[in-house]
Amino acid sequence: MLLQLKNVSKWVQSGGQKTFLLKDINFWVNEGDFISIMGPSGSGKSTLLNVIGMLDGFNEGEYTFLDESVHSLKEKHRSNLYKQYIGFVFQSYHLIDELTVKENLEMPLLYKKYGSSERKSLVGDMLDRFNIVGKKDLFPSQLSGGQQQLVGIARALIASPKLILADEPTGNLNSKQGEEIMETFTQLNKEGVTIIQVTHSEKNMAYGSRVINLLDGNLV
Amino acid sequence: MYTLYFKIALRYLLKNKLYSFINIFGLAIGIASFVLIMIYANYERSYDKFEGSENVYRVYMEYLEGNSFVPGDAQSYNMVGPTFKKEFPEVIDFVRFYKLEETPIELDDKVLEVNNGSLADHSYFDIFNVGLVKGDVHTALKEPNSIVLTETVAKKFFSDSNPVGQTLRVYRNKPVTVKVTGIMKDIPENTHFKINYLLSYNTIVGWDGISKNQREPNWNNNVYFTYLKINPNTNIEVLRKKILNSNFEDNVDERHNIEPLENIHLYSNKPYEAEANGSIMRVKFLTAIAIIILVLSLLNYINLSTTKSLERAKEVGVRKVAGAQKQQLILQSVIESVVLNVLALILGGIITLILLPVYNSFTEKVLSLELGSIPNVLSILGSVFLGMILAALYPAIVLSNYSPSKALKGKVRTSSNGLNVRKGLIITQFLATIVLLIGTIVVTKQINFMREQSIGVNLSNVLTINGEILTEKSDSIFNNDFAALLNEVKKNPSVTDASFSNSYPGCGYERLSSFMGITYPDGTLDEKKVWYNYEVDHNYTAMMGMEFIAGQSFYSNSKGYSRDIVVNEKFVKEIGVKDSHDAIGKKLKFWSRDWTIVGVIKDYHHFGVKNPVLPIMLRYTPTKDFLMIKLNSKTIAEYRPIIAQLRKTWSSVFPESTFNYSFVDQKFEAQYEEDNKFSDAFRIFTALAIGIAALGLFGLTSYTCIQRKKEIGIRKVNGASVVKILKILNIDFIKWVGIAFVIAVPVAWYVMNSWLENFAVKTSISWWIFAFAGIMALGITLLTVSWQSFIAASGNPVDALRDE
Numbered sequence A: 001m002l003l004q005l006k007n008v009s010k011w012v013q014s015g016g017q018k019t020f021l022l023k024d025i026n027f028w029v030n031e032g033d034f035i036s037i038m039g040p041s042g043s044g045k046s047t048l049l050n051v052i053g054m055l056d057g058f059n060e061g062e063y064t065f066l067d068e069s070v071h072s073l074k075e076k077h078r079s080n081l082y083k084q085y086i087g088f089v090f091q092s093y094h095l096i097d098e099l100t101v102k103e104n105l106e107m108p109l110l111y112k113k114y115g116s117s118e119r120k121s122l123v124g125d126m127l128d129r130f131n132i133v134g135k136k137d138l139f140p141s142q143l144s145g146g147q148q149q150l151v152g153i154a155r156a157l158i159a160s161p162k163l164i165l166a167d168e169p170t171g172n173l174n175s176k177q178g179e180e181i182m183e184t185f186t187q188l189n190k191e192g193v194t195i196i197q198v199t200h201s202e203k204n205m206a207y208g209s210r211v212i213n214l215l216d217g218n219l220v
Numbered sequence B: 001m002y003t004l005y006f007k008i009a010l011r012y013l014l015k016n017k018l019y020s021f022i023n024i025f026g027l028a029i030g031i032a033s034f035v036l037i038m039i040y041a042n043y044e045r046s047y048d049k050f051e052g053s054e055n056v057y058r059v060y061m062e063y064l065e066g067n068s069f070v071p072g073d074a075q076s077y078n079m080v081g082p083t084f085k086k087e088f089p090e091v092i093d094f095v096r097f098y099k100l101e102e103t104p105i106e107l108d109d110k111v112l113e114v115n116n117g118s119l120a121d122h123s124y125f126d127i128f129n130v131g132l133v134k135g136d137v138h139t140a141l142k143e144p145n146s147i148v149l150t151e152t153v154a155k156k157f158f159s160d161s162n163p164v165g166q167t168l169r170v171y172r173n174k175p176v177t178v179k180v181t182g183i184m185k186d187i188p189e190n191t192h193f194k195i196n197y198l199l200s201y202n203t204i205v206g207w208d209g210i211s212k213n214q215r216e217p218n219w220n221n222n223v224y225f226t227y228l229k230i231n232p233n234t235n236i237e238v239l240r241k242k243i244l245n246s247n248f249e250d251n252v253d254e255r256h257n258i259e260p261l262e263n264i265h266l267y268s269n270k271p272y273e274a275e276a277n278g279s280i281m282r283v284k285f286l287t288a289i290a291i292i293i294l295v296l297s298l299l300n301y302i303n304l305s306t307t308k309s310l311e312r313a314k315e316v317g318v319r320k321v322a323g324a325q326k327q328q329l330i331l332q333s334v335i336e337s338v339v340l341n342v343l344a345l346i347l348g349g350i351i352t353l354i355l356l357p358v359y360n361s362f363t364e365k366v367l368s369l370e371l372g373s374i375p376n377v378l379s380i381l382g383s384v385f386l387g388m389i390l391a392a393l394y395p396a397i398v399l400s401n402y403s404p405s406k407a408l409k410g411k412v413r414t415s416s417n418g419l420n421v422r423k424g425l426i427i428t429q430f431l432a433t434i435v436l437l438i439g440t441i442v443v444t445k446q447i448n449f450m451r452e453q454s455i456g457v458n459l460s461n462v463l464t465i466n467g468e469i470l471t472e473k474s475d476s477i478f479n480n481d482f483a484a485l486l487n488e489v490k491k492n493p494s495v496t497d498a499s500f501s502n503s504y505p506g507c508g509y510e511r512l513s514s515f516m517g518i519t520y521p522d523g524t525l526d527e528k529k530v531w532y533n534y535e536v537d538h539n540y541t542a543m544m545g546m547e548f549i550a551g552q553s554f555y556s557n558s559k560g561y562s563r564d565i566v567v568n569e570k571f572v573k574e575i576g577v578k579d580s581h582d583a584i585g586k587k588l589k590f591w592s593r594d595w596t597i598v599g600v601i602k603d604y605h606h607f608g609v610k611n612p613v614l615p616i617m618l619r620y621t622p623t624k625d626f627l628m629i630k631l632n633s634k635t636i637a638e639y640r641p642i643i644a645q646l647r648k649t650w651s652s653v654f655p656e657s658t659f660n661y662s663f664v665d666q667k668f669e670a671q672y673e674e675d676n677k678f679s680d681a682f683r684i685f686t687a688l689a690i691g692i693a694a695l696g697l698f699g700l701t702s703y704t705c706i707q708r709k710k711e712i713g714i715r716k717v718n719g720a721s722v723v724k725i726l727k728i729l730n731i732d733f734i735k736w737v738g739i740a741f742v743i744a745v746p747v748a749w750y751v752m753n754s755w756l757e758n759f760a761v762k763t764s765i766s767w768w769i770f771a772f773a774g775i776m777a778l779g780i781t782l783l784t785v786s787w788q789s790f791i792a793a794s795g796n797p798v799d800a801l802r803d804e
Helices: A045-052 A075-085 A101-111 A116-129 A145-157 A175-190 B002-015 B017-045 B080-087 B151-158 B201-206 B236-245 B261-267 B280-311 B313-321 B326-363 B371-400 B404-408 B416-452 B475-491 B569-574 B633-653 B664-670 B673-707 B709-717 B722-756 B767-794 B797-802
Strands: A003-014 A017-029 A034-038 A060-065 A086-089 A163-167 A194-198 A210-215 B056-065 B068-071 B091-100 B103-107 B110-114 B117-120 B132-135 B146-150 B167-172 B174-184 B197-200 B225-230 B254-260 B462-466 B495-501 B513-519 B525-536 B548-551 B564-568 B587-590 B593-601 B616-620 B626-631 B660-663
Touching: A003 A045, A017 A045, A034 A045, A034 A175, A045 A163, A045 A194, A075 A086, A086 A145, A101 A116, A101 A145, A101 B002, A116 A145, A145 A163, A145 A175, A163 A175, A175 A194, B002 B017, B002 B326, B017 B261, B017 B280, B017 B326, B017 B371, B017 B673, B056 B080, B056 B236, B056 B261, B056 B525, B080 B091, B080 B225, B091 B201, B103 B151, B110 B151, B117 B201, B146 B151, B151 B174, B174 B201, B197 B201, B236 B254, B254 B261, B261 B280, B280 B313, B280 B326, B280 B371, B280 B416, B280 B673, B313 B326, B313 B371, B313 B404, B326 B371, B326 B673, B416 B673, B416 B722, B416 B767, B462 B633, B462 B664, B475 B495, B475 B626, B475 B633, B564 B569, B569 B593, B569 B616, B626 B633, B660 B664, B673 B709, B673 B722, B673 B767, B709 B722, B709 B767, B709 B797, B722 B767
Parallel strands: A034 A194, A034 A210, A086 A163, A163 A194, B117 B197, B146 B174, B525 B616, B564 B593
Antiparallel strands: A003 A017, A003 A060, B056 B068, B056 B225, B056 B254, B091 B117, B091 B225, B103 B110, B103 B167, B132 B174, B146 B197, B167 B174, B462 B626, B462 B660, B495 B525, B495 B626, B513 B525, B513 B587, B548 B593, B564 B616, B587 B593
């Protein structure tokens, strides 16, 4: 088992009342899963994804990631954990505008203190794998949305995470580009990467092996 | 990794050209202003510093006024040095100077006028740590009739031949023949005692160009500068007490005191200084302005980059998610700041170098960034750099504190804390700007006020001519020659009147004689006060437009001399006569003679309006020091041919002579020159400070508009007019100006009030000054803010909302 959430709840206090963002979530992920989180706007999909990605905390419950109790870890350990094992893909790509494709891919490696030759070969592999060698010196603004998202995925993958969290990865793309991205995810999943995606679309949902439906912070 | 940081920094700067420009340019201006002012301030503080200078003290006079002693003349008696050396073991040595004004020096037939000459004891070289380029430093000034020249002066006379052993003639009323015994390097400019040549002190004994009394050792003629070299282990306060309590001259109404040589230039402003000194007040004010400008530009930078960092929240989020540590983010942000600041520093340096020549001609100093002053330059650069690092850290820390999940969603709003910090910064900026504005207005108003003051005499169109007659003639022949000259000059149609005097308003103290000890008309003897007087011809008062309150001017007589005196109102009050009319015919006794007051003139400003009016006395003598000429006002515009005519007349009477002229009103104005410059500097640097602040405001507004783009769009969609939106965007800034104004008023009032304390005649700090400064600050703010916000407010709201 890769991770497990037990009775996880998250709420905000407003006017003396608790408003639940997530309520009593129980949920586990095995290595190699491809999970789609579905639900209408405001149902807590992104919040759940952020909790899993350890970008957000929660108020109650237990979260175990690779046998570590995330809820009892210190902030520093927690961030080390997600930095090591999790890659993020965003709806609006979140590439750094001032960096070229190559430099954007290299960035996470820099923070993880990889040596220069190792960085070079990893970046080269990624460029090859996603077929974007020709684009390596371009800036994000010079790429199409689909290409930007490919770079985003490549960046998420470069440090070989166990888990990819994708928040509506095709939300800003047209249907053809979206299909290509989903194909890429399927391929990655086949290679053993665990993927959790948040999506609105039934079509994208179909790529996954398991679906989790959320409504008003509850699993349904 | 670092190369990447630098790469990003540069790309970021290039991408955000307006932001980069505002930041770099604003900082560069701030740095350049700071450096320029500070090298001036450092230069002013660098006066009279050499190896051993900390052990050199000047002796000055103190006079009893009422029950306490007050600082008096900078000059003392020629017995002071030898006596102190003998009586006080702490005094290692002394040097006396007898200063000569601009003096003709003759080599064969070549005559040059050289200023800043002195007779000096041979101990000068040791005490002032000056060596000789040629000649023997131990003997150069030992023998009478020896002269030591600076290299520049020597070059003028001898070009490249060896001057040592040659003879020169120095004129002061009568010539003295002297032998060149040494050449010294030019004395640095930053000394209060400028020297172009030195004559051995004992030359004075045989020089009949100097009055007999001054040639002999005396305790009653204080016309000598005395400097003491004190043993370094001395407790100065103990020595000072001993000196204060000594009474070698046997006169309880005066005493001697000592002051450190290094302090003279900035802290001493006594009668009979060797030159007009600087002012510590001015240096402090300018330093304050320098710091304000630097801080303003740094605040600007902090503010802009913090605001701008909101835009980069997304990037920070991405980096955090990609695994960046907080320290790494801070480091990156600091590196970006350093890149920007170094660029600003380079630009600032370039601006400084470009402006330095202009600045030098403005300050009339030789300021430079030369290597000799490396510690100074380093301390200046150090403070600049420290400020920059501090300025870089704040935005870096703000930036690195963003929570990644929020930053990625673009939900970063600065905390109320951060907002307060920025508000504080803006208010501080406004505060500094308003204080500077008020300061500028007060300084300008004071300068104008001084100019507009009636000085009590009419100096316009008055020309003064003095020259040294190089031929030796008896006094009676001289007098005849001058009578002939006066006749000739008066024949010139451009000349309304002509007279003689040995001083005139604007000359300062140097040409006035002073004495103590006078018997009032009622018989009381006063030995405490100093009385200033000068010598004039009978028609001098009329020519200078002096107004008589009682009596009249001197009756001309064939001797050209009388025991009558003309005094001013202040003088009448001082001698205890209530009404000026009663003073006429009253007899006074000084110099063991009786004198009769024949006229009382209205008080006039002899020393410029900066100084209070002193009691002054005019005596009728055959003085020939200055030929005073009143020109016809119609011809004043074309004065050059008149000067040429006068010069011709002069040299027809005195073929062998020098000829100098100046306009009295210009010389009088020159007394305010330093103040004028100060006011100019104040204005220029205030304008720069406002420019920097406006630049920052501009940048800040443009980002506020970007940040509030969506809000503006929504408001417009819901029917808000452009004016309404302008109001929303402006209201905060107006509030901040208001707060800054309230704080600025008392601060500025206090500071400027203490500045005005320096002047005898003060302008008032009226309420409209504050109102004006406030309105100006508000106006500049509204203009800057509205320009930007108008663009934002008049845009199509759809553009603003589409991004979401």
